[in-house]
Amino acid sequence: MLSSVSSKIKNVSNLQYEEKKFEFWGPTPDEARKIMVNKSHALKDKRTTLKEAVAKHIKDGINLGIGGFVNTRVPVAIIHEIIRKGVRDLTLSFQSNSICPELLAGAMILDPDRVSIKRVELSWWGYEIIGIAPLLRYLATNGMIEMDDYTNYGMSVRFKAAAMGIPFIPVRDHGGTDMELVNRGMMIQCPFTGRNVYLVPACHPDVGIVHVTAADMYGNARIFGALCTCPEIAVASTYTIMTTEKIIPTETIRAYPNLTEIPYPAVDALIEQPYGGYPGACYGNYWFDMDHLRMFRSICDEFRKTGNKDALKKYYDEYIFGCETFDDFLEKVGYKTLKKLKNLDGGQPIIV
Amino acid sequence: MSEYTPFEMIAYTGSRVLEDEKIVFVGTGLPIIAAMHAQLTHAPNLYMIYEAGSLAPILEMGMPLSVGDTRAARKACFLKGLCAVFELTQRGYADYAFIGGAQIDMYGNVCSTIEGNNYNKPRVRFPGSGGAGAMAANCEKTIVIMALEKRRFVKKLDFLTSIGFGDGSPDYREKAGVMGSGPYRVITNQALFGFDEETRRMKLLEVRPGLEPKDIQELVDFELIIPPDVKEMAEPTKEDLRLLREVIDPEGYFLKRVIKE
Numbered sequence: 001m002l003s004s005v006s007s008k009i010k011n012v013s014n015l016q017y018e019e020k021k022f023e024f025w026g027p028t029p030d031e032a033r034k035i036m037v038n039k040s041h042a043l044k045d046k047r048t049t050l051k052e053a054v055a056k057h058i059k060d061g062i063n064l065g066i067g068g069f070v071n072t073r074v075p076v077a078i079i080h081e082i083i084r085k086g087v088r089d090l091t092l093s094f095q096s097n098s099i100c101p102e103l104l105a106g107a108m109i110l111d112p113d114r115v116s117i118k119r120v121e122l123s124w125w126g127y128e129i130i131g132i133a134p135l136l137r138y139l140a141t142n143g144m145i146e147m148d149d150y151t152n153y154g155m156s157v158r159f160k161a162a163a164m165g166i167p168f169i170p171v172r173d174h175g176g177t178d179m180e181l182v183n184r185g186m187m188i189q190c191p192f193t194g195r196n197v198y199l200v201p202a203c204h205p206d207v208g209i210v211h212v213t214a215a216d217m218y219g220n221a222r223i224f225g226a227l228c229t230c231p232e233i234a235v236a237s238t239y240t241i242m243t244t245e246k247i248i249p250t251e252t253i254r255a256y257p258n259l260t261e262i263p264y265p266a267v268d269a270l271i272e273q274p275y276g277g278y279p280g281a282c283y284g285n286y287w288f289d290m291d292h293l294r295m296f297r298s299i300c301d302e303f304r305k306t307g308n309k310d311a312l313k314k315y316y317d318e319y320i321f322g323c324e325t326f327d328d329f330l331e332k333v334g335y336k337t338l339k340k341l342k343n344l345d346g347g348q349p350i351i352v
Numbered sequence: 353m354s355e356y357t358p359f360e361m362i363a364y365t366g367s368r369v370l371e372d373e374k375i376v377f378v379g380t381g382l383p384i385i386a387a388m389h390a391q392l393t394h395a396p397n398l399y400m401i402y403e404a405g406s407l408a409p410i411l412e413m414g415m416p417l418s419v420g421d422t423r424a425a426r427k428a429c430f431l432k433g434l435c436a437v438f439e440l441t442q443r444g445y446a447d448y449a450f451i452g453g454a455q456i457d458m459y460g461n462v463c464s465t466i467e468g469n470n471y472n473k474p475r476v477r478f479p480g481s482g483g484a485g486a487m488a489a490n491c492e493k494t495i496v497i498m499a500l501e502k503r504r505f506v507k508k509l510d511f512l513t514s515i516g517f518g519d520g521s522p523d524y525r526e527k528a529g530v531m532g533s534g535p536y537r538v539i540t541n542q543a544l545f546g547f548d549e550e551t552r553r554m555k556l557l558e559v560r561p562g563l564e565p566k567d568i569q570e571l572v573d574f575e576l577i578i579p580p581d582v583k584e585m586a587e588p589t590k591e592d593l594r595l596l597r598e599v600i601d602p603e604g605y606f607l608k609r610v611i612k613e
Contacts, residue, residue, distance in 0.1 A: 006527075007518075007524070007527045007528040007529065008518055008519055008521060008523075008524050008527050008528070009512065009518070009528070011518070011519040011521075012461065012509075012512055012518050012519045013512060014469050014508045014509065014510060015469050015471055015510070015511055015512075016469055016470045016471065016472075017470075017471040017472065018471075018472065068420075069403075069404045069420040069434070070404075070418055070419070070420050071418055071420065071421075072404060072418070072420035072421070072422075095434060096420075096479075096482055122480060123480055123481050123482055123483075123485075124479045124480040124481060124482035124483075125479050125480060126478075126479030126480075128380045128417065128418045128419070129380060129381070129417045129418060129605060129606075132478065132479060133479065136477060136479070137476065137477045140466075140474060140477035141473065141474055141475065141476065141477055142473070143472055143473040146472075147471075147477075149465060149480055149481060150481065151481045151482070151483065151484075151485035151486040151489075152403055152434055152438070152481065152482050152483040152485075152486060153434065153435070153438035153439075153441075153442075153483070153486035154481075154485075154486070156433070156434040156435045156438065157435055157438070160435050171442075172442045172489055172490050172529060172530055172531045173485055173486040173489035173490060173515075173530060174485065174489075175489075175515075175527075175528035175529040175530060176489075176512075176515045176518050176524060176525065176527070176528025176529075176530060177461075177485060177512045177513060177514065177515050177528075178465070178471075178511045178512045178513070179481065179485065179513070180528075182471050187529065195526070195529065196526070196527055196528065196529040197529045198529050225422060225425050225431070226402075226404035226405035226406060226420055226424075226425050226431060226432075226433060227405055227431075227432050227433030227436075228404055228405065228420065228433050228434060229433055229434050229435065230433070231433070232433075232435065281420075281421070281422055283422045283425060287422060288418075288421075290417075345422055346413050346422070346426075348422060348425075348426070
C-alpha cells in the first residue's frame with residue numbers, strides 16, 4: 001500500500017500487482033477488544049475434546065492463526081480435526097509453516113466444498129531442508145489464493161501488536177521492497193525523528209491454534225524450546241484452541257508463575273494431546289519425523305506435477321478421514337516411530 | 353590440493369568472511385555450516401542467532417536441519433521467540449545476515465518470493481521472505497549465497513524481497529526506513545563479490561583458481577565492476593574438508609545435495 005510517504009521502491013520495482021484497499025482480514029482491533037471484554041475471565045476448567053472445540057469455534061470465513069514455526073510445535077492435531085469437520089473461505093495467518101497449511105491446501109484440492117482457503121497473510125510456507133511446499137506453489141501459480149506477504153518479523157509483530165491491544169506497530173523492515181507495494185502495511189514519516197518508518201497493521205485471528213509443552217486445566221501454559229510466536233497468537237486471537245503434551249497441576253503453575261508463557265484468559269479450549277505436533281517436533285518430547293514429512297510432501301509434489309489426486313486422496317483417507325481421533329492417527333504411525341522420535345529429541349530439559 | 357564440491361567451496365568461503373566476536377543471523381543450510389566451520393577454526397567467539405528464538409546455542413547434538421530445530425535451541429544463552437530475536441536485530445545486536453535467494457541484482461537486492469513478475473499469478477511461487485527480508489534490513493551487514501548463473505544474477509528482479517542498495521541511490525536504505533548498512537558479500541562457488549563504495553554496485557573480489565574475471569562476467573546478466581586487483585579464492589584444505597564432511601554435516605544433508613531445479 002503506498003501512502004503519501006514512500007521509499008524509492010517504485011524506482012526499482014518490476015512488479016505487476018493490484019493496489020489493495022485496506023481492510024483487516026479478521027476482527028478489527030475494536031471488535032477483538034469487545035469480544036475479549038464480554039467473555040468470562042473466570043479460572044474455569046477449559047478441558048474438552050478436539051471434536052467439541054473445533055465444532056464450536058471453527059466457522060466458515062474465519063481468520064485462522066496457526067502457531068509453531070515451520071516444523072516446530074505445529075498444531076497438527078487441531079488441523080486434522082478441522083479438516084474432518086470441514087470449513088470454507090478460510091483466511092490463514094502465520095509466520096512460517098509447513099505441514100499445517102499444506103494439509104489444508106490438500107483438503108481443498110480434494111474437495112473445495114469441504115475445505116477452502118480464500119487468502120493467506122504470511123511470511124513463509126515451505127519445509128526448509130525437505131523442500132518447497134508443492135501445494136502452495138500449485139495454488140499460488142494457478143491464482144487460486146490471495147497472498148499478502150510480510151517478513152517473519154512482520155507477521156510475528158503483527159500478532160504482537162494485536163496482543164498488545166494496539167492497531168499497528170512501526171518496524172524497520174519491509175520498506176524499500178516489493179512487500180511495501182503489495183502488503184497492507186504503510187510507510188509514514190515518524191512524527192518524532194522525521195525519518196521514514198514502516199507500519200504494519202495488527203493481526204487478530206478469529207481463532208488461534210497452538211500446541212504447547214504443558215498447561216494446567218485453565219490453560220496457563222508453559223512452552224519450552226523456541227516460543228515461536230505462540231504466546232502472541234494466543235493472546236491476539238479472539239478465541240484460542242490449545243493442545244498440550246501434558247496437563248499439569250495448577251499448584252505447579254502457581255509455584256513458578258514466571259514460567260507461564262500464555263495466561264489462562266487467552267485460552268478457550270484445552271485438549272491434552274500427546275504428540276499433538278507430530279510429524280513436527282516438540283522440544284523436550286520428540287523430534288520431527290522427516291520420513292513422514294517427506295512422504296506427505298512427495299505425494300503432494302506428485303499431484304502438482306501430474307494432476308493425479310489418487311495418492312493424495314489415499315493419504316487423507318488413511319490418516320485423516322480414516323481416523324476418529326488423533327490417537328487413531330498416532331496408532332497408525334506406530335509406537336516404534338514415536339519412540340525413535342522421542343529418542344532423537346535427546347531429552348531436552350523441560351520443567352513440567 | 354584436495355577435490356571439493358561447489359557446496360563445500362561456498363561453505364568454506366562463507367566461513368572465511370565471518371569475523372570473530374560477532375553475531376551472525378543464520379538461515380537453514382549452508383549459512384549454518386559456514387558459521388559452524390568458522391567457530392571451529394578462526395572464529396571461536398562467533399555466535400549464531402536463529403529466528404525461531406535462540407541466541408548462541410551449543411550445537412552439540414549436530415547441525416540443525418531447520419532454524420526452528422530443537423538442535424538450534426540446545427544450550428542457548430537466551431531462548432525466546434521470533435519477536436525477541438528480530439527485535440535484538442533491529443536494536444543492532446546482529447552483525448551479519450546470512451541469507452540465500454532465487455535472484456540477485458547489481459545492487460544486492462534479492463528475490464525469494466516469486467518468479468514471473470505478476471504477483472497474483474506468478475510463474476513460480478517460492479516460500480516467501482521468511483526471516484531474510486528482516487535480516488537484510490536490520491543486520492549490520494548482509495551476506496548472500498547464490499548459485500552463479502545468468503538467470504539468478506539478473507538485471508531486474510521479479511520481486512524485491514530482501515533489500516540491498518535498491519536503485520543504488522545513496523539514500524535508498526534511509527528512505528526505506530531500515531537500519532543495517534546493507535550488502536557486504538555475495539558468495540558463489542566460483543567467485544566472491546563485494547560492493548563498490550561509490551556506486552554501491554556489485555564488484556568482483558576473488559575468482560576460483562583457474563578462472564578469469566571474464567569467465568565470471570559471462571555468468572552474470574549485469575555489468576560487474578572488475579577492479580585490476582581481483583584475487584584468487586582460497587581453497588579448503590584437507591582439514592577444512594574433514595571438518596565439513598565428518599564433523600559438521602556427516603549425513604551430507606546439505607553438502608551432498610545434488611544441484612537440480
